[in-house]
Amino acid sequence: QELPSDDWRCANCSCKFCQEHLNHDAPDNAEVDSLHSCSQCEEKYHPACSPETEDLSSVSNQAGNHFCQQSCRLLFEELQNLLAVKKDLEPEFACRIIQCSHEDAPETVLDLDGRVECNSKIAVALSLMDECFLPIVDQRTGINLIRNVVYNCGSNFLRLDFRGFYIFILERGDEIVSAASVRIHGTKLAEMPFIGTRHMYRRQGMCRRLLDGIEMILSSLKVEKLIIPAINELVDTWTSKFGFSPLETSDKQEVKSINMLVFPGTGLLQKPLLNKQASPQEHPGSEGDADAETQGSEVMDQLNSSKEDAGSCKD
Structure with a gap:
C-alpha cells in the first residue's frame, strides 16, 4: 500500500x-x-x-x-479504591485486585503498608504465572512480556507499553491459587491475556471462581465486555463452558484502534458483562476449567517452539 x-x-x-x-x-x-x-x-x-x-x-x-x-476519571478512581480490597466469593475464597506501585507513579489511595503488601503479592503472582506459562521474550528487546504485564511496565513502544494492567487474584485463606492480568480500556471493554492456576489446584474449579470474581467486579464498574485471546483448540471450551463468543466484525474494527496484547495463532473472544449478576455462583471443578487452565502452555508452545515443557501448564 x-x-x-x-x-x-x-x-x-x-x-x-x-x-x-x-x-x-x-x-x-x-x-x-x-x-x-x-x-x-x-x-x-x-x-x-x-x-x-x-x-x-x-x-x-x-x-x-x-x-x-468524566467516565474515565470515575472508573480510575473506583479502581484505585478497590486496590487490595478483599471481595469474598464463597466460603474460603476471595478475589482481590492488586497493582505494582512504581516509585515514579502518581499517588494512589494506598498508604505505604498497602503498597508494600500489593507489591509482595505481585511477586507471588509473577511466580504463579511463571509456573503456568512458558516465557514470552520480545525478539527485538529481550523483554520478558509476562513479567512486564504483571508489573504494568510502561514503554515508548506501543506494543510493549503495558501500563494500566491490574492483577486479579483468587485467594484461599492467605494463599494465592489463581491469577489473571486485566487491562480496562474505559467502559467499552477489558482485556485478559493471561489467567493461570497453580498445578496443585487444577481441576477444582479455580479458574471459574476467579473468572466469576473478575466479571462481578468489571460489571460493577460498568465495563461492557471482556475480551480474551484463545487458540483454536480452546475456542470450544471458552464458548461452551464460560459463555464467550467470537468477536464480531464491527467489534474487530474497534479493537484495532486499541492497544491490546495479542499473540500469533490466537483469535479474540468476547463476553458481555453488564447483564452479569451481582454475586458469583458456586461452581464445582470441571473438565472445562482444567482445559482453560492449560491454555497458556498451548499458546506459549507456538511462540516458543524450541522451548521444552519447562514452565508449561499441562496437567
Whole structure:
C-alpha cells in the first residue's frame, strides 16, 4: 500500500474526538493543543476537544493523571479504591485486585503498608504465572512480556507499553491459587491475556471462581465486555463452558484502534458483562476449567517452539 503524500497520523497519534494530531481551533496554548494520553483508557486527546474540559481541568492536574472524560476519571478512581480490597466469593475464597506501585507513579489511595503488601503479592503472582506459562521474550528487546504485564511496565513502544494492567487474584485463606492480568480500556471493554492456576489446584474449579470474581467486579464498574485471546483448540471450551463468543466484525474494527496484547495463532473472544449478576455462583471443578487452565502452555508452545515443557501448564 502507498503512504499518503500529505501530513498524516495513525489513530494512535490522533485525538479521539477530532481525529487530528493538532487542534487547529484551540487557542494559542501548548497545553490545550498538545495530545494527552488518558490515564484510564490510554486514548489520545486534546484537552480543548473534550466535551467536559472545564470539569476535568482541575482533576487532571492532580497526582499527574489525565482523563479524557468524566467516565474515565470515575472508573480510575473506583479502581484505585478497590486496590487490595478483599471481595469474598464463597466460603474460603476471595478475589482481590492488586497493582505494582512504581516509585515514579502518581499517588494512589494506598498508604505505604498497602503498597508494600500489593507489591509482595505481585511477586507471588509473577511466580504463579511463571509456573503456568512458558516465557514470552520480545525478539527485538529481550523483554520478558509476562513479567512486564504483571508489573504494568510502561514503554515508548506501543506494543510493549503495558501500563494500566491490574492483577486479579483468587485467594484461599492467605494463599494465592489463581491469577489473571486485566487491562480496562474505559467502559467499552477489558482485556485478559493471561489467567493461570497453580498445578496443585487444577481441576477444582479455580479458574471459574476467579473468572466469576473478575466479571462481578468489571460489571460493577460498568465495563461492557471482556475480551480474551484463545487458540483454536480452546475456542470450544471458552464458548461452551464460560459463555464467550467470537468477536464480531464491527467489534474487530474497534479493537484495532486499541492497544491490546495479542499473540500469533490466537483469535479474540468476547463476553458481555453488564447483564452479569451481582454475586458469583458456586461452581464445582470441571473438565472445562482444567482445559482453560492449560491454555497458556498451548499458546506459549507456538511462540516458543524450541522451548521444552519447562514452565508449561499441562496437567
